[in-house]
Amino acid sequence: MEVELKEMLDEIQSLKQSFPDSSNPSIEKLHFHVKRLADLAKSAPVWRSKVKDMSAEVVDSNPYSRLMALQRMGIVENYKRIREFSVAIVRVGGIGSVAAEMLTRCGIGRLLLYDYDKVELANMNRLCFHPEQAGMTKTDAAVQTLQDINPDVVLESYTLNITTVQGFETFMSSLENKTFRPEKEGSGVDLVLSCVDNYEARMVVNQACNELNQTWMESGVSEDAVSGHIQLLIPGETACFACAPPSVVASGVDERTLKREGVCAASFPTTMGVVAGLLVQNTLKYLLKFGHVSPFQGYNSLKDYFPTMEMRPNPQCSNAACLERQKEYLLAKPARDAAKAKMEAEVLLVAEGPLHADNEWNISVVNDREIDAKDTASLDTLPEGLTRELPSADEFLELPASGPAEMCVDDLEELKKQLEALNAD
Amino acid sequence: MEVELKEMLDEIQSLKQSFPDSSNPSIEKLHFHVKRLADLAKSAPVWRSKVKDMSAEVVDSNPYSRLMALQRMGIVENYKRIREFSVAIVRVGGIGSVAAEMLTRCGIGRLLLYDYDKVELANMNRLCFHPEQAGMTKTDAAVQTLQDINPDVVLESYTLNITTVQGFETFMSSLENKTFRPEKEGSGVDLVLSCVDNYEARMVVNQACNELNQTWMESGVSEDAVSGHIQLLIPGETACFACAPPSVVASGVDERTLKREGVCAASFPTTMGVVAGLLVQNTLKYLLKFGHVSPFQGYNSLKDYFPTMEMRPNPQCSNAACLERQKEYLLAKPARDAAKAKMEAEVLLVAEGPLHADNEWNISVVNDREIDAKDTASLDTLPEGLTRELPSADEFLELPASGPAEMCVDDLEELKKQLEALNAD
Known part of the structure; x- marks a missing residue:
């Protein structure tokens, strides 16, 4: 212009x-x-021109000043690294479009967007798209909006359905393409975000990521719009989406079926916004290596209740690629243990004083083995495909407390023995 | 066009x-x-025309179909009521602009927006504003964007600083104006959302709301961008913003000062998006009477930790209007108790079977007195002005569990008695 x-x-x-x-x-x-x-x-709007180098300069015209400030605040060690990363977002709907906008505003290096749907006025109850985009494909509309917001981001859009044979092939080859950063190990992307709304599509993303040994994050919002979740899936290390019996997640009805019958799922911009925010915050923590990346984070908006859990892979998983990754993960255990021991020794060497005197959140390095022992209890928990399967708030509250101030018993015989032992002293 | x-x-x-x-x-x-x-x-974009009546019809061209579906799902009893409500949003920045967009997409009746700042490229790391709006006032830019998204919403914008004498006067009179719904009791708005970034402005909103006996919600994100909170304030019933010693919140440095010194606070679109989502979700629960409205909800994004608490008013509060509201609240206790007893009796009458057989979240009506007793323990906790004052995750985890499936004891004598009683049967 x-x-x-x-x-x-x-x-x-x-x-x-x-x-x-x-x-x-x-x-x-x-x-x-x-x-x-x-x-x-x-x-004529004054379009923002491309910015060659991310600068920390505090001027109103610098779109990255508030992000680069994260380095000065000690949150992120090297924010500029964000430009090296590629993130694939599968479906650009209520969650995916907001996640794409957040990553774009954060200055992510490259975004790959996949969708086959069109923007409709019925989507206006969620963030990102605008009424004048009605009729455009969601991929085109997203590219239009995101390019305007931040021309520095490399956008690749794929108007296709990953659950078709041809769609899956293009999906796979796009993830494998390493032109953006040829020296990168593994696939061509750093993370895949699944923002789909049905079981079938989740299984397809799961298949692709297991085959490529690609870490990904799952997300979803319930049909009644009031709860949602995000989940981290690392092939071989955590449960894959097929590790739990499909019946757990099969209660999720395909949105297309609903549409055909003249009914539609409810949605709120709020629940979608919170889930997208949690998803991208964990994406940033994963990519830029700060904070703790949540293995699973639920959100029940009726109670403002936020359940968490962790899931190990199922050795009887029906997915062959998952079993392959599990085997590799086990074989690599000695190397992992050696690296861990080395890191722990280094931590001990510098652990004479606290790293940050002003440790307001009481953040501390925890021995991995302690976490492992703690989590064994939740190994039998079924994974979450749909948010209605989250553990209830009451179940969560009934977990035994492990504080040192009290003693919890659930067996009278055991209790008697303990009492006798105490009295014998 | x-x-x-x-x-x-x-x-x-x-x-x-x-x-x-x-x-x-x-x-x-x-x-x-x-x-x-x-x-x-x-x-030329095809602008969305106004919609006279909210319809539940499931067609792609209906911008309200996914929201009206909340009624069919049993979440909201009467969604259309949203058009009766007025919400005031103080400051249209990182949280306020997203909150305004969410409420606009939900079809809120009327929004009152207050800000004096201009959009800058440095704000592009948060949702809502676009680069071509740089230089516009935030109020003008918000009205431009929101009117485009949903022309059904009545938008009132005030380009002023509420902390000035004249700004405060206009702020007060705009809240008192009842032209939109003359039959409404109390002030002219249903809720005030404080989305300001400094202590002084929070105290001004607090003063206005105490004077008008106006329920409001407070929100904020920490300077290091990784934590935030929302808080519900009901004059006389909950702690007001002045009920706790100002020193607790005085560590929050005015953003203008920071700018002058050549440094700036960090921000993430994710943290802002999550906080705005929680704020508006609680606004919807409050207005449309569904779910539980959180008295306080914190968000620590580094750990994905979500602390909660409740705060009673301080009988020694320095704010005269707060003391006035506290007195009124105490005087109205007999009437409140009578109404509560009546409601409890009605609940008991219909409580022969569960209201919803498929009560997946185990939601139940809880006796207020039980809640009162439980919360007494946290009465001495200091209120939250800034997120860095959140209780630590470790404190939260050490709270005693109260589930019925197990027996918790912290007194051996008491335990002995219980055992003897059991053996006597």
Whole structure:
């Protein structure tokens, strides 16, 4: 737009010089250009130009100042690294579009977007899309919006359905493409975010990620719009989406079926916004290595209740690629243990004083084996495909407390023995 | 835009008829219009027209179908009531602008927006505003964006600073104005959302709401961008913002000061998005009477930890209006108790079977007195002005469990007695 304005101004200047006589018919053309110029100037938005290097300079015109400030605050060690990362977002709907916008505003290196649906006015109860985009494909509309917000982000959009044979092939090859960062190990992307709304599509993302040994995050919102979840899936290390019996998640009805019957799932911009926020916050923690990446985070908005859990892979998983990854993970255990021991020794060496005296959140390095022991109790828990399967708030509250101030018993015989032992002293 | 297009088409038709001769100079004018028409048609967005009645019809063109579905799902009894409500949002920044967008997409009746700041490129790391709005006031930019998203919402914007004498006067009179719904009791708004970033402005909102006996919600994100909170404040019933010693919150440095010194607070679109989502979800629960409205909800994104608490008013509060409201609240106790007893009796009458057999979240009506007793323990806790004052995750985890499936003891003598009683049977 700025270029167009400049060209028109130049043309007017030369017109003025060549036709000094005011009765000349070209004056009419001049007037036309002047009017058009004025119109343009009035409505022309000043687009943000590309920024070559992320700077921490505190000026109003720097779109990255508030993000680079994270380094000075001691939250992120090297924020600029965000430009190296590629994130794939499967479905650009209520969660996916907001996640894409958040990552774009954070200056992510490259986004790969997959969807086959069109924007409708019925989607206006969620963030990101605007009414004038109704009728556009969600991928096109997202690219239009995101490119405007941050032209520094490399956007790749794929208008396809990953659950079709051809769609899956393109999905796989796009994830494997390493043109953006040829030196990267593994696949061509750093993380896949699943923002789909049905079981079938989740199983397809699961299959692709198991095959590629690709870490991914799952997300979802319940049909009644009031709860949601995010989940981290690392092939071989955590449960994959197929590790639990499909019946657990099969109660999720395909949205297309619902539409056909003249009913539709409810949705709120709030629940979608919270889930997208948790998803991208964990994405940033994972990529930029700060804080704790949640293995599972639920959100029940009716009670403002936030359940968590962890799930190990199922050795009887029906997914062959998952079993392959589990085997690799086990085989790599000695190397992992050695690295861990080395790191622990280094931590002990510097652990004479607290690293940060002002440790307001009481954040501390915890021995992995302690976490392992603690989590064994929740190994039998079924994974979460749909948010209605979250443990109830009451179950959560009934977990035994492990504080040192009290003693919990659930067996009278055991209790008796303990009492006798105490009295014997 | 559509009107402009139509007028131009009409003009072209009449031009064609009056000048059939192709050599006529007016043909040039015709060409100009045709070209301009083509340009307009190419870039003209199809704006969404106003919707008179909210309908539950499931068609792609219905912007309210997914929200009206909340009624069919049994979440909200009467969603259409949302059009009766007025919500005031103080500051349209990182949290306020997203909260405003969410409420607009939900079809809120009326929004009152207050800000004095301008949109800058440095704000692009948060949702809502776009680069081409740089230089506009935040109120103007918000109105432009929100009116486009949902023209059904009545928007009132106030470009002013509520902490100035004149700004405060306009703020007060705008809250008192009942033109939108003259029959409404109390002030002219149903809820005030404080989305300010400093202590001084919070105290001003607190003063206004105490004077008007206006329920409000407080929100904030820490300077290091990784934690935030929301808080419900009901004058006389909960602690007001002045009920706790100001020193607790005085560590929050005014953002303007920071800017002057060449440093700036960090921010993430994720933390802001989660806090705005929690804030508006609780606003919807409060207005449409569903779920549980949280008295306080914290969010520590590094650990995905969500602390809660409740705070009673301080009988030694320094705010005179707060003491006034506390007195009124105490005087109204007998009437409140009578109403509560009546409601409890009604609940008992219908409590022969569960209201919803499929009560997946185990939601139940709880006797207020039980809650009162439970919360007495946290009465001495200091209120939260800034998120860095949140209780630590470790404190939270050490709370005693109260589930019925197990027996918790902290007194051996008591335990002995219980055992003897059991053995006596």
